[in-house]
Amino acid sequence: MIFSFTGGLFAQNTFLVACADGRTAVLVDPGAAAPSALAAAKAKGLSVEAILLTHAHLDHIERVAFAKRETGAPVHLHPADRPVWDDAITRAATFGVPFEPPEPPDADLVAGATLAFGGSEFRVAFAPGHAPGHVIFVSTTEPVALVGDVIFQGSIGRTDLPGGDYRTLMESIRSQVLVLPHETRLYPGHGPETTVGAEARANPFVAPLYAGHFA
C-alpha cells in the first residue's frame, strides 16, 4: 500500500510505503510533505524502518534531516548522487528554501540489489539521466515501482541540471521502466500515478521512440 503526500515549491511527492506485515513502512523521498507522511505513519501504527532516496535533488531531500531525526531510520542513497546531495545547500539558498543540512547518507544503494522490509521487497534499478545516481524502486511482490523523476504521466524528467543527460535518461526509461509489465503502477516524484502501459502508449516523449517495440 502506497500513500502519497505532495508539498513544497515543486509540488514534490513524498511516499509512505506500508509493507506486507502491516507494521513496517519505508519513507521514499522525504520532501516538504514529509511531516504529513510521518504523521500518517504514526496514525496507522507503522514503524518507518528506512528512508530511501531515488535521487538527491533538493525537493526530494528537503526534509530528510527531519525524517531521520523523527524515525531514526537509515538514509539510503546511490553514491553517484552524492555530488547532488552535497550541492543541495547551495540550491536551497538559490531558491530561498529553508533547508536543514542533513548528516551524510547511512547506506549506499547498489544497482540490482534487493531491499527487504516487513515482508515486502524492492529491487534497486539504476536509472541515471535526470540525475547521475538516480535509482527506481521496483517491488518484487506487487506490480508497483517508485520512479522518482525518471518518467511522469505524459512527460519525462528534465536533463538540464548538473549530471543530467537526455540520451542516458531515454536509455534508462527503455531499459528499466518500459520492460516492466504494462500493468505496473508507476509512482513519480511529481504529478499523479500512472502505468507502464499508459506511458508506452501515450507519453509523447516515449511512445514515438519505444512504444512500438513493446506493444
Ligand SMILES: [Zn+2]
Ligand atoms: Zn529531480
Ligand SMILES: [Zn+2]
Ligand atoms: Zn523532483
